[in-house]
Amino acid sequence: MEKFVYLRNVVTLNLDQRQCIGCGICLTVCPRAVLAMAEERARIVDRDACMECGACMSNCPVDAIAVERGVGCAQAVINTMLGRTGEQCCTMTPAEGRGEPPARGRGTCG
Amino acid sequence: MVGSLATPQGEVPLVKGHLGGRDRWGALLVRLGIGRMSYSVEPGLYAINHPGPDAPVLVTANYKLSFDHLRRHLQDLAAWILVLDTHGINVWCAAGKGLFSTAELVGRIKAVDLAQIITHRRLLLPQLSAPGIAAHAVRKQSGFKVVYGPVYARDLPAFLANNQQATPAMRLKTFTLAERAVLVPVELTIALKWAIPLSLVLLALRALTGAAGFWPTLVGQEFWPVAGLWAGVIAGSVATPLLLPWLPGRAFAVKGLLAGLVAAALLALTPLPRLDHWAWFFLTPALASFLALEFTGASTFTSLSGVKKEMRIALPCQIGAGLIGAGLWLAGRFM
Numbered sequence: 001m002e003k004f005v006y007l008r009n010v011v012t013l014n015l016d017q018r019q020c021i022g023c024g025i026c027l028t029v030c031p032r033a034v035l036a037m038a039e040e041r042a043r044i045v046d047r048d049a050c051m052e053c054g055a056c057m058s059n060c061p062v063d064a065i066a067v068e069r070g071v072g073c074a075q076a077v078i079n080t081m082l083g084r085t086g087e088q089c090c091t092m093t094p095a096e097g098r099g100e101p102p103a104r105g106r107g108t109c110g
Numbered sequence: 111m112v113g114s115l116a117t118p119q120g121e122v123p124l125v126k127g128h129l130g131g132r133d134r135w136g137a138l139l140v141r142l143g144i145g146r147m148s149y150s151v152e153p154g155l156y157a158i159n160h161p162g163p164d165a166p167v168l169v170t171a172n173y174k175l176s177f178d179h180l181r182r183h184l185q186d187l188a189a190w191i192l193v194l195d196t197h198g199i200n201v202w203c204a205a206g207k208g209l210f211s212t213a214e215l216v217g218r219i220k221a222v223d224l225a226q227i228i229t230h231r232r233l234l235l236p237q238l239s240a241p242g243i244a245a246h247a248v249r250k251q252s253g254f255k256v257v258y259g260p261v262y263a264r265d266l267p268a269f270l271a272n273n274q275q276a277t278p279a280m281r282l283k284t285f286t287l288a289e290r291a292v293l294v295p296v297e298l299t300i301a302l303k304w305a306i307p308l309s310l311v312l313l314a315l316r317a318l319t320g321a322a323g324f325w326p327t328l329v330g331q332e333f334w335p336v337a338g339l340w341a342g343v344i345a346g347s348v349a350t351p352l353l354l355p356w357l358p359g360r361a362f363a364v365k366g367l368l369a370g371l372v373a374a375a376l377l378a379l380t381p382l383p384r385l386d387h388w389a390w391f392f393l394t395p396a397l398a399s400f401l402a403l404e405f406t407g408a409s410t411f412t413s414l415s416g417v418k419k420e421m422r423i424a425l426p427c428q429i430g431a432g433l434i435g436a437g438l439w440l441a442g443r444f445m
């Protein structure tokens with residue numbers, strides 16, 4: 001299975017190995033095989049593959065991982081630039097309270 | 111729904127592990143973006159194939175397609191399904207938006223009194239819900255241990271049979287040709303909504319300046335004057351998704367631009383005035399590039415940082431080329 005790669009050297013992922021306790025859950029949740037375990041600590045092995053979903057960060061029990069999470073979706077960026085929310089599938093800001101369900105699904109936002 | 115199952119906490123709706131024709135038909139309509147609003151499932155606990163108190167608990171979103179997908183792949187396995195209120199949004203997007211969240215999960219566990227219904231303390235969550243969840247916090251707040259299942263529901267039977275262990279392949283989000291192909295009708299439905307009206311406007315504008323007068327020109331026109339528009343749509347929303355790994359470049363806008371240039375080169379063979387050819391030589395690639403950029407949202411590997419970087423460079427170029435093309439096209443009307 002080919003592994004897609006996106007742009008080089010843009011990802012904001014950061015891992016502080018000194019804090020890591022080697023629990024391994026970041027490896028489990030990453031859908032892009034960005035991380036690996038070496039000497040009982042997590043390590044970034046394929047930074048460019050990261051899609052900044054933030055799963056590793058939210059599940060790390062010691063906050064050793066930081067990433068500017070977001071959806072890699074041009075429409076979401078445009079919606080946010082235009083100040084559109086609600087009806088559209090995605091915006092960069094998380095929905096607050098009871099938002100309307102999206103009117104249409106674009107791909108992964110289906 | 112085939113009935114209900116009695117539990118210490120009252121009746122729980124019982125559902126089948128296979129899909130009926132109506133579920134499939136509904137799924138098709140949702141894919142095509144028709145009647146999307148009402149396609150959610152009531153949040154709460156469901157029983158599938160008569161589970162006992164030791165059966166696994168699977169957590170999902172209250173988007174009907176997510177729910178049905180889970181049912182379909184469970185087939186004859188007995189399980190509990192805990193449906194969270196994600197406002198009818200799928201697992202991945204709901205996790206990104208903070209709707210499939212630790213707070214919602216913990217609240218739902220309490221609301222259905224899960225601890226009274228089952229004897230174990232493990233919850234199986236789809237791996238793609240992880241961005242919205244903090245597993246350690248769920249454990250602390252509810253006493254339940256979160257186990258992340260495979261990315262794809264189709265791997266669930268193998269995962270369950272393998273002592274709830276995922277193989278490395280089950281952990282990866284893929285983007286195969288088949289996965290890209292099902293997105294093409296979605297992209298096209300979105301494009302048709304503006305491309306058809308725009309085509310009619312372009313044909314009318316041409317007719318307005320037609321030498322033979324409005325009506326004879328309008329009726330006598332062929333498809334060629336708007337072929338460039340449709341070539342752009344096909345290059346950006348059909349060719350780019352399908353040929354994604356083989357198109358050169360990493361940026362989607364570049365991939366779309368190249369597909370659009372090929373389309374523009376083919377357009378040169380169509381019977382149109384010289385100036386129109388030049389106009390479409392700018393318009394078609396610009397459009398294809400923009401639509402390809404839009405496809406980042408449907409893809410499964412783009413990062414926000416990457417998309418922003420790409421947009422900073424690509425959007426001004428696309429708009430610039432669009433304006434040049436539009437200028438040439440208008441000039442063509444008065445030559």
Ligand code: SF4
Pocket residue numbers: 013029030031032033034035049050051052053054055056057067
């Ligand atoms: S942000 Fe997502 S893709 Fe990137 S390393 Fe973390 S889990 Fe993997």
Ligand code: SF4
Pocket residue numbers: 015019020021022023024025026027041042056059060061062063064065
């Ligand atoms: S989740 Fe955090 S503590 Fe656990 S292995 Fe990853 S970085 Fe280390």
